[in-house]
Structure formats: C-alpha cells, structure tokens
Amino acid sequence: KNFPPGPQPIPIFGNLLQLNLRNPIKDLEKLSERYGKVFSIYFGARPAVVLNGLQAMKEAIVTQAVDFAGRPSGLLVSHATEKRGVIFADYGPSWREHRRFALMTLRNFGLGKKSMEDRILEEISYVTTLLERSDGKSMNPHTLFHKAASNIICSILFGTRYEYDDEFLQHIIHLYMDNTKIANGPWAMLYDTLPMIRRIPLPFQRVFHNMNELKRISADQIAQHKSSRVPGEPRDFIDCYLDEMEKRGNGGSNFDERQLIMYILDIHVAGTDTTSNTLLAAFLYLMNHPDVQARCQQEIDAVLGERAHASFEDKHKMPYVQAMIHEVQRIANIVPLSVFHRTTKDTQLMGYDIPKDTLIIQNLTSVLYEESQWKFPHDFNPSNFLNEQGEFVKPEAFMPFSAGPRMCLGEGLARMELFLFLVTLLRRFQFVWPEDAGEPDYTPIFGVTLTPKPYSMGVRLRCHQAE
Numbered sequence: 275k276n277f278p279p280g281p282q283p284i285p286i287f288g289n290l291l292q293l294n295l296r297n298p299i300k301d302l303e304k305l306s307e308r309y310g311k312v313f314s315i316y317f318g319a320r321p322a323v324v325l326n327g328l329q330a331m332k333e334a335i336v337t338q339a340v341d342f343a344g345r346p347s348g349l350l351v352s353h354a355t356e357k358r359g360v361i362f363a364d365y366g367p368s369w370r371e372h373r374r375f376a377l378m379t380l381r382n383f384g385l386g387k388k389s390m391e392d393r394i395l396e397e398i399s400y401v402t403t404l405l406e407r408s409d410g411k412s413m414n415p416h417t418l419f420h421k422a423a424s425n426i427i428c429s430i431l432f433g434t435r436y437e438y439d440d441e442f443l444q445h446i447i448h449l450y451m452d453n454t455k456i457a458n459g460p461w462a463m464l465y466d467t468l469p470m471i472r473r474i475p476l477p478f479q480r481v482f483h484n485m486n487e488l489k490r491i492s493a494d495q496i497a498q499h500k501s502s503r504v505p506g507e508p509r510d511f512i513d514c515y516l517d518e519m520e521k522r523g524n525g526g527s528n529f530d531e532r533q534l535i536m537y538i539l540d541i542h543v544a545g546t547d548t549t550s551n552t553l554l555a556a557f558l559y560l561m562n563h564p565d566v567q568a569r570c571q572q573e574i575d576a577v578l579g580e581r582a583h584a585s586f587e588d589k590h591k592m593p594y595v596q597a598m599i600h601e602v603q604r605i606a607n608i609v610p611l612s613v614f615h616r617t618t619k620d621t622q623l624m625g626y627d628i629p630k631d632t633l634i635i636q637n638l639t640s641v642l643y644e645e646s647q648w649k650f651p652h653d654f655n656p657s658n659f660l661n662e663q664g665e666f667v668k669p670e671a672f673m674p675f676s677a678g679p680r681m682c683l684g685e686g687l688a689r690m691e692l693f694l695f696l697v698t699l700l701r702r703f704q705f706v707w708p709e710d711a712g713e714p715d716y717t718p719i720f721g722v723t724l725t726p727k728p729y730s731m732g733v734r735l736r737c738h739q740a741e
C-alpha cells in the first residue's frame with residue numbers, strides 16, 4: 275500500500291524480462307518518464323525502488339541518510355563477501371569503524387613515510403616510460419591503465435608495486451576481472467532472482483572459487499606483514515590495520531584478520547576498474563576534443579613551468595584542468611547505478627511508504643545527465659564546471675561518488691590519481707585519434723562500472739615542455 279508505482283511484475287521473474295539486462299539504463303529512464311522520479315521494479319519476488327534525479331536522490335541518501343544506508347542481503351555479492359569488510363557490510367558499528375579507519379589511513383600521510391602522492395607519482399613514471407616507447411605510434415591503453423591503477427592499490431595495501439608482466443599482478447587482476455565479469459552478467463542476475471538454482475554447479479560458482487583464492491592471497495600477505503613489521507611504524511594499509519588491532523585488544527573489537535582479508539579485497543575491487551575506466555574515458559574524449567586537450571596543456575605548462583613534477587595542490591591553480599576532469603567523470607558516469615542500498619527501517623520518500631529491507635537503486639545517471647541541472651547535459655563540455663569568470667565551480671548534481679554516509683570512501687585517492695595522471699601525461703604527450711580509427715564510439719560496455727570500448731591511442735612526445 276502506497277508503495278511507489280511501477281510496471282506490473284510477473285510471477286518468478288518479476289520485471290526482469292522487461293529490462294534489457296545488457297544495459298538497463300535506457301529502460302530505467304523510460305520507466306521514470308512514465309512512473310515518476312521514485313518508482314518500483316521487482317527482481318523476482320524482491321521489490322526494489324529506483325531513485326531518479328537530484329531531488330529524490332538527496333532527500334533519500336542525504337536528508338534521510340540512515341534510513342537508506344543499508345546494503346542488501348541474499349545477493350551473490352553479499353554471499354561472496356560474507357558481508358565483511360566495508361562495501362557490502364551492514365550499516366552498523368563494524369562498518370562505521372572500518373570506514374572511519376580507511377578514511378583516516380588513506381589521507382596523504384596516514385600510510386607512514388611514503389606519501390600517497392609519492393606512490394601515485396612513482397606509478398605514473400612507469401606508465402610514462404612505457405608510453406615514451408610508443409612515441410609516433412598507436413597503442414591500446416586498456417591493460418596498461420588497469421595494471422597501473424591496480425599497482426597503486428597494491429602499493430597502498432601491501433607496500434609493493436609489481437612489474438607489469440609480473441605473474442602475481444597478472445594473477446590477481448585475472449581473478450578480480452573474472453569475478454567482475456560474472457557479477458555483471460546474467461548468471462549473477464539469475465542467482466539473485468532464483469534462490470532454488472544457487473547450489474547447482476553453474477558459472478556463478480566460479481565467483482566463490484575465485485574469492486577463496488583471493489582470500490588465500492590476502493591471508494599470505496597478512497602473514498608476511500606480521501613477520502616483518504615494526505609495531506608503530508606502518509609501511510602500508512595492512513601494517514596500519516595490524517597496529518589498530520593491537521591497540522584495540524581482543525575484548526569484543528570489530529577489528530580482526532577475517533575482516534582485514536575482506537577489506538583488502540574491497541579496496542582492490544573498488545579502486546581499480548573505477549579509476550582505470552575513468553582514465554580510459556578521459557583519453558577517449560581528449561583525443562576527440564583536441565581544443566580541450568590543448569587548453570589543458572597550456573594551463574599545465576603555465577603553472578608547472580620548469581618543475582620536475584606536478585603536485586595535487588596545483589589543482590587550485592588549474593581551474594580548466596579541474597573542470598575537464600570533473601566533466602570526464604560526469605559524462606563517463608563510471609558507476610551508473612551506484613552500489614545497491616537497502617532501507618534500514620520503514621520510511622517515507624516523496625509521499626510514498628517504503629518498508630524496511632527494500633532494495634534501493636540509485637540511478638546516478640539520471641542526476642549526472644539531468645537536463646535541469648547542467649548547461650550542456652548531453653555534450654562533453656568543461657564549461658559545465660566553469661562560471662562566467664572562468665573559475666571552477668562544482669554543481670550539486672555532480673555525484674559520481676554518490677553522497678551521504680555510504681559515499682565512496684576512496685574519493686580523495688581517486689581525485690588525486692586522476693589529477694596527477696592526467697596532468698603528468700598531458701604535459702609530456704599529445705594524444706591523437708588515429709586517422710584510420712573511424713568515428714569514435716562513446717557508448718560504453720555496461721556493468722557495475724561502465725567500460726569504454728577498446729580503442730587505439732596515438733602517442734606523440736611534446737617537445738616544448740620542461741624535461
């Protein structure tokens with residue numbers, strides 16, 4: 275009663291057959307036009323409420339934050355993660371303490387002697403060296419950016435980066451990618467909708483197999499850290515966590531090794547595809563908007579002069595580059611439906627009643643492209659983030675990291691990575707769309723994260739910049 279309206283579900287499948295599971299974004303847009311900013315759909319027998327547009331989004335996840343801050347149970351992802359760590363952890367003390375710990379630790383100087391900025395710049399230097407070898411040629415940046423983003427996370431978690439052809443790095447990337455592929459595909463949807471098939475040996479069982487291997491790798495890393503650490507002198511995230519465990523003692527603390535194992539996997543999975551897909555989208559748009567690329571390069575050259583490298587603080591002097599990066603994030607819409615939420619109690623939203631434990635889907639796409647919120651909602655145009663005086667401004671509808679208490683906890687790290695990568699690479703190279711590449715295809719591959727289709731990138735060393 276008084277539940278948000280939506281299309282009529284059918285037995286067993288709910289509304290599943292009415293959605294294009296390869297990419298439901300357009301269908302959700304049409305349903306919102308028909309049923310309003312807050313509407314319902316059914317995954318099998320499970321009801322879900324979809325939030326569309328800035329007003330509904332803010333009212334739910336910011337104003338009524340606690341009511342909407344849960345995570346769903348009984349899905350493939352919640353079973354695979356056992357609801358430990360932070361991403362799929364229930365709203366409660368353990369989630370809150372773990373989240374606070376990561377926010378503190380990921381701050382620039384939280385990880386011991388080597389700052390976050392140093393770790394990122396170190397990785398960028400390897401990417402630069404590889405790109406220099408492609409001078410005058412074209413290359414596919416897909417795996418390079420993925421490995422670089424993964425390596426930054428390895429450096430933060432384990433204190434080590436790996437060569438790009440290192441077997442360990444390739445192995446963990448393969449495991450994460452395989453799981454992401456299944457979690458994004460129809461097998462996960464069937465697992466979530468039809469509980470009776472869960473024990474059958476279908477491809478979704480691979481997720482649990484891969485998870486066991488990833489947990490074994492994390493446990494190994496923890497064991498190695500325990501034997502080489504100096505308490506109070508952390509080298510990385512694992513050391514910081516072990517220090518925190520010691521500080522808290524054994525008396526009922528929420529911090530333990532099983533949580534740490536899952537936390538390591540959480541940070542890796544959340545921090546890799548997101549960053550590398552945003553970089554891929556950035557270069558796709560920059561190559562095809564050479565005017566935007568040139569204007570960024572002008573600003574970067576003017577601010578950095580002869581300096582050896584950029585620092586994150588330079589962002590304050592680069593309003594146009596800032597606007598370009600935010601515009602890339604807006605148009606690339608990397609996490610289009612956020613991570614699913616759940617209501618923690620019976621609540622109300624925009625006049626509707628929503629019971630406790632209802633699945634909540636944040637259609638972030640509908641905010642990032644909302645026509646009433648943006649000067650140029652459907653074009654790639656950094657002016658969306660510039661005022662009349664050419665100063666950088668961030669509209670409220672910019673929420674690629676979501677908002678409210680569950681908002682992305684890696685935002686600071688992601689923004690630092692994107693800024694340092696883009697500034698360093700645009701300073702050193704010009705990127706050109708190869709003549710034989712045809713028209714660019716901006717339509718991404720749908721998943722929990724949107725991935726730009728593979729493309730080729732022309733690389734030219736710029737000669738007039740400081741060595």
Ligand code: HEM
Nearest residue numbers: 361544545548549609612613675676680681682683684688
């Ligand atoms: C461009 C890069 C990124 C984007 C667009 C992004 C976006 C998001 C979004 C939309 C959510 C869901 C928020 C919600 O449920 O309301 C999220 C959650 C999360 N992100 Fe990110 N993210 C990015 C990078 C990162 C990085 C680098 C890390 C690594 C530390 C990270 C760690 C997390 C974690 C741990 C959560 C779960 C937070 C919670 O449940 O409390 N993310 N992210």
